[in-house]
Amino acid sequence: MAKEEILPKSGIDVTTGYSGAEGEAVQKPSLQMPAETEMAATDSEKVKPETATVISAAEIQAELPSEPVQEAIQEAIEEQAAAEPEEDPRLGKVRATPAARRLAREHDIDIQTLLGSGQKGRIQLEDVSRMVIIRPGPSDYRSKEPAVIGTVLDEIAGNSENVYSDPSGEATPETGKIELRKSEARKPKTTKSWGRKSEPKEHEIKKTEVPRNANRNPKQETMPNPELDFVPFVEGEVEPLRDEIIVKAVPMSELENTTFEKNTSDNAKNNMTIPENRQNSAEQLVKVSLETAVITLTTEIDMTEVKDLRKKIAKKIELQSHYRCTYTDFLLMATARALMKHPLINSTFEDHAIIPHAYAHLGLAVDGEDGIIIPVIRNAQEMTFIEMVKSRGETLKSVKHKYLTQEDLKGSTFSISNLGMHGILEFTAIINHPNSAILSVGEVVQRLRVHQGEPMVRSVMKITLNLDHRVADGMEGAKFLKNIKADMENPSLLLF
Amino acid sequence: MMEINEMKKMKYRDAIRLGMTEEMRRDDAVIFLGEDIGRYGGAFGLSAGMLDEFGEERVLDTPISEAAIVGTAVGAALTGLRPVCEMMHMDFVTLGMDALVNQGAKMHYMFGGQAQVPLVLRLPAGTGDGAGAQHSQSLEAWLCHVPGLKVVTPSTPAQAKGLIKAAIRDNNPVCFIEPKALYQTEGLVPLDDDYTIEIGKTLIERPGKDVTIVAYGTLLAKAMEAAAFLEEEGIEVEIINPVTLYPMDMQPIVESVIKTGRLIVAHEAPKTGGVGGEIAARIAESEAFDYLNAPILRLCGMDVPIPYSKELEASVVPQRNDFVHGVYRLLNRE
């Protein structure tokens, strides 16, 4: 019976959306009142519309909570609707430090396309500088921007010797691969000085005076420009400046198999071909986020091996950990490991920034006394099997004895909901905001399957991944599930 | 740079006395007035022995009348003396605020430059001796809001001596803030009669490249400890001591932030409306803004009165570990 209550009970770092009130009622209504949910979803991208399996009203009715709870839910919905601002001012804006913005500006890097490594995904100087190759050795790099505010720049711009003369490479040969961003007016134009120096170039002056983001004919600008010589950090004299600036321009939605570590310039080099839609990536992000959809992927896992292994080791594990090991422990292990290979699945999406995490804090949806709550098992990626059993066991014990604090419910990076014990074969849980995905686990059942060429009765279990498409696409999700499946079907490795 | 020949290890408190004594020997116009500074030797024993050397005409025990002490000092400064006066605790400067703020600070300007007020107001400030809410405040931000005043605070015995001498020689009203917690700290002090610390010049106390910490008073030592601790982890903290809180020499701070991209400003005084906010704002207005790679962090006293209990007292002002965690935070390590 699909009693779907994978909802943040409380405390999950709710900085946006979901009124943050004791989470119990926050998303429930989406099942009970589909019409309202739909409206809410279009109202704000923060509410993720679900593609959950359709559940008939009658079914839900049977599972509805008691009257007072319903009233509370109703109130919460109304409150939420009232509190929801028309448009979030953070929409489409990037969190970045001033230093990161400066460097990006200087190198025409679209900051919207970068992944931030700072707090809450803030883009730091380092995230931008990864996109720029700076010649190794003693740094004689100087900011190309005027150091003194209020200098009469027009006067000094005429001097080609002057460091403030435009070093931006406006006359650099354009490869055509890189489209210039709309850049802020930031430097004095040096075009006049060119004009003064040689009359025949007058034609070019006009060209260069065209706004930087306008389409330009590369041929007219391929002529070598001596004034580029002072740009101190560019390696090579012959090679055009632009080629040295490696822009990782792939929007998040197109990232395939991206891991956090891959943001190095080496990899970025391979991404030199800038997708045509890069220019609109900001708008795209917004658009995607508004029209976002949750992808649902289901796979079946052969649990026979797990079952057998568990039988063998259960006693020993219990002696060591004082808890009985369950199928869930295997699944938690496999999930934690898979998450490390797929940081995007293990990311949070907040304030329009995707934050992949280097650790797996697994939220485990369990039946608390007054509803579903999601306590967090921290740093699951580091745990041995025994530690996992112990940790999961203690968590459930805490739930039972109400030892949990608000802190214990915060900070998950991924969540798992298991309704198998209630006889649910397959279902889709609602993503636990701000996670990007949730795994729904069904019951382990006996089914006739062809195993090693022979029809056999095997224990199988269905797991379903619900994934925020803004963060990662179906392929990523599929690979993630495949990783889990592989581990679960060869479970001995999970013990090491 | 002055050549320093002879140094002697002495306490911060004694360094201030040495500086005052030297200046009083040098210039007859320097007088010293305050409550119980004569025979008693000052509430903290700072002026012990001065009465014997200079007599009652130059070391004047006043009634408990802070308004009269400051006002008299301003009047005397205006007419040709160079008074040094002491508030027993900085908190009591509020009682002398009119004479300081409305009179002394403005006279040079509002009289069109014809008058000078060479006055030093010594203000023992801050926490550390469990003196409670009315004897432990750091009110420098109030003073830093008054054009015409100079506000300085020395953080080591050597600075204490050099700075009190510079303050006495300055032709403006100088508020000389002495963190009480530092009185018993020791350090080498130059014995040179002409050793002074320039007012209006910011000092770099420790060079580094990862994070800039601006700290003064008691927090300078805490920041230095934290920096030593962080050094072991390979984090190089640059520590800057503004020395003169008003008018502050911002250039070294700006340059440091350009270098490090990260700034922590620290003081014992409450965060709201504090000097740290001013430094942060000036950095945001400066060239350094474009080099900031993390939000500016203020480590300041809590916005509460200073509590009496030693443990509570220590909890409302930043401690060494707050600096360590602050640095971690700016470096995304926690």
Added chain:
Amino acid sequence: MIELSEEILLRMYYKMNQARFFEEKVEDLLKRGIIDETVYLSKGEEATGVVSGLALEKGDLVSMTHRGHAQAIGFGLDVNLMMAELLGKSTGYCKGKGGSLHIADVLNGNIGANGIVGGGFTLSCGAALTQKHKKTGQVVLCFAGDGATNEGSFHEAMNLASVWKLPIVFLIENNLYGMSTPIAKHMNIENISDRGAGYNIPGLTIDGTDFLEIYDVMTKSLRYARAGRGPVLVEAKTYRFCGHSSDDPQVYRSTEEVQQWQEKDPLFRLKKYLQENRVFTGKQLETIEGEAKSSIEQAAEFALESLEPDITTVLEDVYA
């Protein structure tokens, strides 16, 4: 009754007239909108300021109040520079940065008018301490109003001056109102001079419209202070004919009361005395009045013709 020399009387009459014309001129400039800053006029109270100023010896110091034009004229400040300062001109005493409330001539011993009621008490203590310390033999004359004696600084300064035996004469110009509040509502004593007893300071109350009494008491008080016997507190009962400031509707007192005091106009009393005692002839008096008036007219002209301060000077002189 003391006898005053012809010279003193001549200077007195001239300066009293100057003070009166000065206030009238300022009133006129206010009405014409040429001065639009806050100015406090002392019309009716001129005797205390002018006469006590004449009782000073060369080198004595003065601390003035916000209602200080007559005090300044009595001390001997230049009306041209005063008027220029009131008009905010670069030629004024404070280069246009002080205004009426901060007229000062520090190098010549005038440590300034004060915008803070009661602000001058402790400053005077300091100035007197300098005289004592340097053994100059000079005295500080500290002007204050009746309202200022209710400030805490009055108590602290009285006490300190008494304990340290500072050479100060505190002259309280009691014009019976603290702004609009009658004295009976802000102190429960009849004579402010009674307050001296609390500090073991001699306290005297005099008629502030009677130049003879003022001169007599002030010279004696100054002599007492100069001798190193400590401060003196003199209260002069007087009356301000005009409002507290230029925009005071004066609803708090009756026209009868004002009229009654106007009959005791100190300038009128001085003139009457000079006429009755035949010190000067009518023509001589007219000449003196004319001189005084023209000096003020000249001052106004000087001020009006003076240059506005250069805007770049605004950042000058914050620090010495």
